[in-house]
Amino acid sequence: MNPEYRLSRIKSIISWVIAWFLAIFALFVALLPFFFMVLNSFKDKFEMLTKGVFEFPDKFYVENYTEVLTGNFWHYFLNSVIVLGVSLVLLLAISAFASYPLSRFNFRLGKPIYAIIVACMSIPVHVTLIPIFKMTQNMGIYDSIWALIGPNVALGIPISVFILTSFMKEIPREIEESAEIDGCGKIGMFFRIIMPMAKPGLSTLAIYNGVNMWNEFIFAYSLTQSSANRTLPLAIWEYQGQYTMNTPMIMAVLVLTALPMIILFIFASDRLVKGMTAGAVKG
Amino acid sequence: MKKKSEALALQRNKETNRVAFLFLIPVAVLLILYIFYPIIDAFRISTLKWNGISPNTTFIGLDNWIKLIHDPHFWSAFKNNIIVMILSICVQIPLGLAMATFVEYAGKKSKLFKIVWFIPMLMSSVAIGFLFQYALATNGGIISSVSSLFGGGNIDLLGNPDTALFTVIGVIAWQFTPFYMVYCVAAYTNISTDLYEAAQLDGVNKRTYFAHIALPLLAPSLKSAAILSMVGSLKYFDLIYVMTGGGPGTSTELMSTYMYKMSFAKFNMGYGSTIASGMFLVITIISLLTMRLLNGKGEEK
Numbered sequence: 001m002n003p004e005y006r007l008s009r010i011k012s013i014i015s016w017v018i019a020w021f022l023a024i025f026a027l028f029v030a031l032l033p034f035f036f037m038v039l040n041s042f043k044d045k046f047e048m049l050t051k052g053v054f055e056f057p058d059k060f061y062v063e064n065y066t067e068v069l070t071g072n073f074w075h076y077f078l079n080s081v082i083v084l085g086v087s088l089v090l091l092l093a094i095s096a097f098a099s100y101p102l103s104r105f106n107f108r109l110g111k112p113i114y115a116i117i118v119a120c121m122s123i124p125v126h127v128t129l130i131p132i133f134k135m136t137q138n139m140g141i142y143d144s145i146w147a148l149i150g151p152n153v154a155l156g157i158p159i160s161v162f163i164l165t166s167f168m169k170e171i172p173r174e175i176e177e178s179a180e181i182d183g184c185g186k187i188g189m190f191f192r193i194i195m196p197m198a199k200p201g202l203s204t205l206a207i208y209n210g211v212n213m214w215n216e217f218i219f220a221y222s223l224t225q226s227s228a229n230r231t232l233p234l235a236i237w238e239y240q241g242q243y244t245m246n247t248p249m250i251m252a253v254l255v256l257t258a259l260p261m262i263i264l265f266i267f268a269s270d271r272l273v274k275g276m277t278a279g280a281v282k283g
Numbered sequence: 284m285k286k287k288s289e290a291l292a293l294q295r296n297k298e299t300n301r302v303a304f305l306f307l308i309p310v311a312v313l314l315i316l317y318i319f320y321p322i323i324d325a326f327r328i329s330t331l332k333w334n335g336i337s338p339n340t341t342f343i344g345l346d347n348w349i350k351l352i353h354d355p356h357f358w359s360a361f362k363n364n365i366i367v368m369i370l371s372i373c374v375q376i377p378l379g380l381a382m383a384t385f386v387e388y389a390g391k392k393s394k395l396f397k398i399v400w401f402i403p404m405l406m407s408s409v410a411i412g413f414l415f416q417y418a419l420a421t422n423g424g425i426i427s428s429v430s431s432l433f434g435g436g437n438i439d440l441l442g443n444p445d446t447a448l449f450t451v452i453g454v455i456a457w458q459f460t461p462f463y464m465v466y467c468v469a470a471y472t473n474i475s476t477d478l479y480e481a482a483q484l485d486g487v488n489k490r491t492y493f494a495h496i497a498l499p500l501l502a503p504s505l506k507s508a509a510i511l512s513m514v515g516s517l518k519y520f521d522l523i524y525v526m527t528g529g530g531p532g533t534s535t536e537l538m539s540t541y542m543y544k545m546s547f548a549k550f551n552m553g554y555g556s557t558i559a560s561g562m563f564l565v566i567t568i569i570s571l572l573t574m575r576l577l578n579g580k581g582e583e584k
Binding site: 008012015019020022023026027029030031032033034036037048049053054093094095097098100101102105106107109110113117120121122123124125126127128129130131132133134135150151153154155157161185186187190214215217218222233234236240247250251254257258261262265269273276277 | 320
């Protein structure tokens with residue numbers, strides 16, 4: 001018994017050592033590119049070429065940041081904020097509207113409609129790209145930030161309806177019944193009872209969709225053209241053209257574009273993580 | 284009495300239907316406008332010769348589709364998509380599971396690991412694409428610097444057609460593994476702690492617990508993770524477009540990047556639409572088949 005126990009102890013210690021070693025290695029792998037980005041963003045254009053990439057700069061060169069921040073950065077930032085704000089409000093309202101009858105009513109078309117909406121989740125956006133490009137031109141909103149709102153909202157609908165429907169299903173029936181006895185109609189029920197109770201689900205969805213919209217690339221890239229109507233993800237492009245061969249400057253731009261997410265992560269990491277993985281874990 | 288209640292129920296039903304209709308209008312409008320109509324239109328445009336700008340289009344029937352079937356460029360892109368898909372599933376999910384298991388077993392001390400491991404998810408695909416373009420550069424990149432530390436020369440991972448695709452897959456894994464870690468951590472918390480305690484009381488060691496108790500319970504979650512990863516990798520675009528643009532040559536070309544370049548760089552929107560529609564068909568067929576396969580297996584158990 002005793003030697004056997006000792007053997008298993010040793011085995012367990014060895015596997016823990018290996019596990020910790022691998023875990024720390026994974027830590028480095030996750031952090032190294034980030035470290036590379038932040039460190040080099042504080043270097044002068046030539047300093048990065050003369051020094052090794054992982055050497056600290058002689059002095060922290062913040063001019064990269066001041067130059068970016070005094071340039072067009074805020075313009076792109078504002079564009080992104082407007083697109084995000086309008087799309088998100090529309091998306092949450094529309095998804096909540098749809099999820100209410102799909103989760104609380106018993107009507108014949110409910111199930112097939114729900115199935116169709118959820119099936120849209122696996123549709124690749126690329127198939128809609130050219131027709132939407134054409135449609136946007138016909139609508140006269142091509143090359144404006146307003147062109148991005150429709151695709152942003154429509155793309156978020158399937159998963160949002162999926163999550164909100166399952167969330168609203170869990171609200172107990174009794175609350176609804178007692179409200180009904182008090183003479184509350186179906187529409188009043190939605191605004192007075194279901195919406196307030198669905199708030200946690202809505203906030204999770206706001207994070208999930210907000211992150212996606214903030215990073216949205218392909219529609220922004222194909223539906224806008226002029227620099228004035230670019231959103232933040234595309235701004236990097238503009239800067240890359242402007243500062244060719246100035247790697248530290250690009251790194252500064254990258255840090256700044258990632259900053260809102262980093263701040264959110266520092267102050268509300270649990271909610272952010274939960275929101276970002278909502279598509280998989282739901283609710 | 285009976286009639287009255289029936290009439291009341293009927294009236295209620297009417298109200299239900301009316302409200303349901305009202306509440307579903309906005310979703311219907313958006314989905315029709317931005318998803319259903321575009322899909323139909325994409326198939327229609329696939330029968331045209333059109334440069335995307337001029338109002339002149341020529342109907343050419345199935346010519347584009349015949350071209351697609353014989354297009355080696357499309358099939359090599361499809362092959363790349365499949366490679367990305369298989370390797371993504373085989374790398375990201377086991378790694379994510381391993382990380383989650385570590386966090387689960389190591390307890391509170393490992394909270395820092397969980398937080399730091401999540402960091403790659405904080406950047407957009409576009410930003411990651413740019414970052415790694417520089418981080419993997421021959422001159423002044425991370426890998427090259429590390430290699431010269433050990434006396435090796437510069438390594439050009441993205442410029443070499445033999446390594447480019449695998450490098451890209453590595454970067455994708457860097458980005459998305461944290462997602463599967465969080466996913467698996469959530470799956471772990473769904474296993475009741477009683478089960479773990481009971482197993483401990485019975486003297487089951489951690490390895491046996493993992494293999495015989497936890498893993499079978501995690502299997503359904505892992506299955507849906509695999510589906511998620513699969514659909515995701517078939518649609519993959521942003522990062523590759525930014526980082527390699529499909530090159531060098533066609534070594535990292537995916538269906539989506541090929542479609543995009545054909546439509547918006549070469550302005551052959553008719554054929555671009557054909558590629559997009561082909562992609563839609565391929566993804567739909569693969570998703571349906573896998574779901575059928577996985578669900579079928581589940582039922583047998």
